[in-house]
Amino acid sequence: MKLVAESGLWSTGPLVAPSPLVAVLEVSGAVMSWTIDGEPAAAAITFTDVGRADWLWRVLGESGHSALATAVNGHAPDDAQTVEVNGVDVIPGSVDQLRRLAMGHWMQRWWPASHRDGIVGLDAALLDAEIALLTAAAEDFFADDTFDSDVAGLLAPHAEELNALVRGGDPRVVELVRAAAELTDDVGLELAQPVVGSRRRDDYALAAGAQRERQNSAAIARGTASVAWAGVPPRIFDAAEDTITWVVDVADCVANVAVAVALSYDHSAGGIPVRLRSGEVSGAGVLDDHGHARFPLTTGQRQPLSESAAWNHDWQVTTIAVGADVDESPQTRARVRDFARARLSAPASDAFLAEILAAESDY
Amino acid sequence: MTTGAASDTAIAVTRPRQAVIDGAWRAIGPGVEVLSGDDGGPLRRTVKRIIDPLVLRLRSNTHFSAPFVDADVAAAMHDAIVGNVAALRATAAWFDVLKRERRRLRITTGNAQELYFPVCFELAVTRGEPSRDDHEAATAVLRDIHADRDRTAIEVLNRFVDDEQVIEALAQQLDRSWRDVRAGTAITGPFLSGLTAVLGAAESHRDAAARQRVWTALIADATPYNLGAKARDTAADLPWSIAALGLSSVEPQEPPPIIGGSPGDRPLNRSVVDRVRATLRRALDRDELPDVPLLCAEEVDRSCAPWGLLAEDNQATLIAGIEVSVDLAPLSDATPRYQLSRMIQARLRKEAYVMRARRYLSEGGPVHPRQQQVIDDLAAFTRPYLSRLWARLHGRDVWQEPCDDVDDVRSLLEGVARSVSLDHRQRIKAMLQVTG
Numbered sequence A: 001m002k003l004v005a006e007s008g009l010w011s012t013g014p015l016v017a018p019s020p021l022v023a024v025l026e027v028s029g030a031v032m033s034w035t036i037d038g039e040p041a042a043a044a045i046t047f048t049d050v051g052r053a054d055w056l057w058r059v060l061g062e063s064g065h066s067a068l069a070t071a072v073n074g075h076a077p078d079d080a081q082t083v084e085v086n087g088v089d090v091i092p093g094s095v096d097q098l099r100r101l102a103m104g105h106w107m108q109r110w111w112p113a114s115h116r117d118g119i120v121g122l123d124a125a126l127l128d129a130e131i132a133l134l135t136a137a138a139e140d141f142f143a144d145d146t147f148d149s150d151v152a153g154l155l156a157p158h159a160e161e162l163n164a165l166v167r168g169g170d171p172r173v174v175e176l177v178r179a180a181a182e183l184t185d186d187v188g189l190e191l192a193q194p195v196v197g198s199r200r201r202d203d204y205a206l207a208a209g210a211q212r213e214r215q216n217s218a219a220i221a222r223g224t225a226s227v228a229w230a231g232v233p234p235r236i237f238d239a240a241e242d243t244i245t246w247v248v249d250v251a252d253c254v255a256n257v258a259v260a261v262a263l264s265y266d267h268s269a270g271g272i273p274v275r276l277r278s279g280e281v282s283g284a285g286v287l288d289d290h291g292h293a294r295f296p297l298t299t300g301q302r303q304p305l306s307e308s309a310a311w312n313h314d315w316q317v318t319t320i321a322v323g324a325d326v327d328e329s330p331q332t333r334a335r336v337r338d339f340a341r342a343r344l345s346a347p348a349s350d351a352f353l354a355e356i357l358a359a360e361s362d363y
Numbered sequence B: 001m002t003t004g005a006a007s008d009t010a011i012a013v014t015r016p017r018q019a020v021i022d023g024a025w026r027a028i029g030p031g032v033e034v035l036s037g038d039d040g041g042p043l044r045r046t047v048k049r050i051i052d053p054l055v056l057r058l059r060s061n062t063h064f065s066a067p068f069v070d071a072d073v074a075a076a077m078h079d080a081i082v083g084n085v086a087a088l089r090a091t092a093a094w095f096d097v098l099k100r101e102r103r104r105l106r107i108t109t110g111n112a113q114e115l116y117f118p119v120c121f122e123l124a125v126t127r128g129e130p131s132r133d134d135h136e137a138a139t140a141v142l143r144d145i146h147a148d149r150d151r152t153a154i155e156v157l158n159r160f161v162d163d164e165q166v167i168e169a170l171a172q173q174l175d176r177s178w179r180d181v182r183a184g185t186a187i188t189g190p191f192l193s194g195l196t197a198v199l200g201a202a203e204s205h206r207d208a209a210a211r212q213r214v215w216t217a218l219i220a221d222a223t224p225y226n227l228g229a230k231a232r233d234t235a236a237d238l239p240w241s242i243a244a245l246g247l248s249s250v251e252p253q254e255p256p257p258i259i260g261g262s263p264g265d266r267p268l269n270r271s272v273v274d275r276v277r278a279t280l281r282r283a284l285d286r287d288e289l290p291d292v293p294l295l296c297a298e299e300v301d302r303s304c305a306p307w308g309l310l311a312e313d314n315q316a317t318l319i320a321g322i323e324v325s326v327d328l329a330p331l332s333d334a335t336p337r338y339q340l341s342r343m344i345q346a347r348l349r350k351e352a353y354v355m356r357a358r359r360y361l362s363e364g365g366p367v368h369p370r371q372q373q374v375i376d377d378l379a380a381f382t383r384p385y386l387s388r389l390w391a392r393l394h395g396r397d398v399w400q401e402p403c404d405d406v407d408d409v410r411s412l413l414e415g416v417a418r419s420v421s422l423d424h425r426q427r428i429k430a431m432l433q434v435t436g
Helices: A056-060 A062-072 A096-110 A124-137 A151-168 A171-186 A307-312 A330-345 A353-361 B017-028 B044-055 B071-082 B085-104 B112-127 B132-145 B149-160 B164-180 B189-198 B205-218 B223-230 B272-285 B292-304 B312-325 B339-357 B369-379 B382-398 B406-433
Strands: A002-006 A009-011 A022-027 A030-035 A044-047 A082-084 A221-225 A244-251 A254-261 A273-278 A281-286 A292-296 A319-322 B014-016 B068-070
Touching: A002 A062, A009 B339, A022 A096, A022 B339, A030 A096, A030 B339, A056 A062, A062 A082, A062 B014, A096 A124, A124 A151, A124 A171, A124 A353, A151 A171, A171 A353, A221 A319, A244 A307, A244 A319, A254 A273, A254 A307, A273 A292, A281 A292, A330 A353, B014 B017, B017 B044, B017 B068, B017 B071, B017 B085, B044 B071, B044 B085, B044 B112, B068 B071, B085 B112, B085 B132, B112 B132, B149 B272, B149 B292, B164 B292, B189 B205, B189 B223, B189 B312, B189 B406, B205 B406, B223 B312, B272 B292, B272 B382, B292 B382, B312 B339, B312 B382, B312 B406, B339 B406, B369 B406, B382 B406
Parallel strands: none
Antiparallel strands: A002 A009, A002 A082, A009 A044, A022 A030, A030 A044, A221 A244, A244 A254, A254 A292, A273 A281, A273 A319, B014 B068
C-alpha cells in the first residue's frame, strides 16, 4: 500500500470525481470514499488522524495496522510526500459493509428522483432506518462521536413515518422497522405510538412542478436550463435535465424574466436564489415554494433593461443558475441517472429495501 | 520524494491493543452476548466502560493503554480479561436484569449501556451472579443512577447564593483578589517563539523529548500570566483582541459579577455562580461532590486570576489554543503558521469535503440561504473554539488536572477542534432539515 500526502493528510490515493458520483463515510480518524459506479473494493481512505483509526487492523490485518502506523509516525504529510508500506493491503471484503453504509448515505442525498425521467424516489424513513441498522452494526469503526455515528439522530425524525410504514403490513418493512426500533430502545429513544389516521406521505408523487408557461405573445425570448444538483439541497427539484424554463417579457416598459423550475417530492423550493446572466444583462430573484420566480433584468450599467434594448439583445447565450454557483457537467448527472436506473431495473444483492420497494412500484 | 518504509522491522512484535482485546473477548466464549456485537467482539461501550477502566484498569496500568503493545503486554492483557470471565458473565447477567427493570420502570433517559455497564460490573464483583430476588437491588440501582445528582448539588448552590450576605462577602473577596493581579514587565517574545516548537512537528524521539522540555519551560514562564493581567488594562498591548477572540465581550476585561448573567455570556464575562454551576454539572461522574461554599470562594479567586484560570499550565495552554485557533478557517485555503494548526486545518478541510459530498454545502458556501448564519460562524472558528477550550481548561483547573504533558496538551487542542467542527456540521445539517 502506498500512502500519498493529499492536502496535508495521508491518503491511499485521491479519488477524483465530482460530488454527485462520490459516496463517503466518515469513521474515526478517516474518511472513506468510493465512486458509486466504480469498483466496490476500490476504497480511497484518507486519514484525518491515524492514531484514532483504532479499527484499522480489521481492514489491514494486525501487522498491516502496525506497519502503517509505524510508517507514518513522525512523517508529516506535507507537499508531495509518499510512504510505501510494503506488503500491506486492504483485506478483501473488510470494507464491504462500510461501502454499503456510504451508499445508503449517498442515496439519501443524491438519488436522482424524477417524474420526468421516470426515476422513482426512495422512501427517506425506510432508508434511514436501514442506514441506522448498518451504523449500529459498524460501531467498531466509530470510536468517538463522528458525523456518521449518530444512530438516534437518523431515526428521531422518522418516528411517525416508521409507524405508518409498519401499519402498511409488508413483512420486509415490518421486520426492518422492528429491528430499528430495537436500536432506538438501546439509544434511549422510543418510537412514537402509531397515530390513528396518519397517512403515509407519497414520496413518488410529483408536487406542483413547473406549470407550463402560457405561450405569451409578448415573449421576447425563452429557453430552458438545468439545475446543478451540487448547488441545491436534495429532495426538492426534479432531477431531469432542462427542468428550468425561462421567459423574458415586458411589463411597465421594463424587461422581466419569469422562471419556473420543476419540483419533485414535497419539499418547498422557497428561498432558493435564482440568477440570469446573458452577456451584459443580468438579474436575480428568489424561488417561491412552487419553484417560481419573476424578477426584473438590468443592463451592465445596472439600469433597468428597457423594452427596446430587450428586443435588440442577443439571448442566444443565456445562463440560469438555481442555488449556489457550481460547475457541474450534464455528463455527471447522466451517469448518476444511469446508475440509478440500473439499480432499479436489477436490484443489486446489497440493495436497500427502499430501493427494492421503489423498483417494485416502478412497473 | 519517496520515503521507503524502513518500518517492517517493528511489525512482528507489536499488536494493536483493540485487536488484543477483541481476541481475548472471543476467548471468553458464551454468556456475554449482551456485551458483544453481532460479530462476537465486545461492544465499543463494553471496552470503554468496563474493559478499559475496570478490568485492565488503565489508570494504574498505563502500559495497557498504548495503541500498540508487545507480546508480553498483550499476554498480560489477555490474561486480565480472560481471568475476569466469571465477573464478566455476571456483568452480562446483571445488565439483563437492569435492562428489564429499566423497561418495567419505563425509564428512557440516557443510554442504558453507557449508564449501567460500570455499575453492573461493580454488582458482579460484589454480589456475583444475580439471583431471583435481586430485582429489588436492580430497582435501587436504577433509582440511584437516575436520581439527578447534579440537580441536587445545584439546588444546594442556589440556596447558598440566595443569601445576600453571602453574595456581599464574595463580592468583597472578588474586589480584593482582582486588585492582586498585576502584569509583570517580562517580555513575551521568548514564550511565543517557544510555542513554535510546542506546536511544531517532532520527527523523532529526540524531537519529542525536546518538545516536552520546551513546554515544561513555557509553563514556568510568566508570559501567560502577564498577558492575562494585561487584558484588564486600559493600555493593553496584547497580540490579539480578547473581544475578537470571543473570550470577553468588553475590552479591557472587567471583573465578572458574582451572580446573574445569561447563557450567551463570553467565558471571561460569566458570573462566578454560573462558573460554579458549570462545575457542578460536569461533576456528574465524580464520587465526592465538593463543598459548595468552598467551591464558590475558590471560584472567586479563579475568576480573578489571569484568563480565569489559576494554574500556570492551564493559562499557557489557553495561549497555545489562541495561537492555534486564530489560524483555523474550515472553508478557506489559508495555511496556518504552526504544524499542529496546519494538521487541524487539513482535517477541517476534509470534513468540509464530506459536507460537500453529502450535499450539505456547495463549493463556496451554503446550498440554502437558511444555512448562512452557520457558515458565517465557521469563518469565525476561533470564537467557539476558544469558548470550548476555556470550558475544558476551567474543568481541569477546578479538578487540578495538570496540563504539563505536551502530547496531552496537543491532543486537547486537537480534540476541541474536532468537537467544535462536529457541532458546526450538525448545525449545518439541521438547517437543511427544516424544510417546508
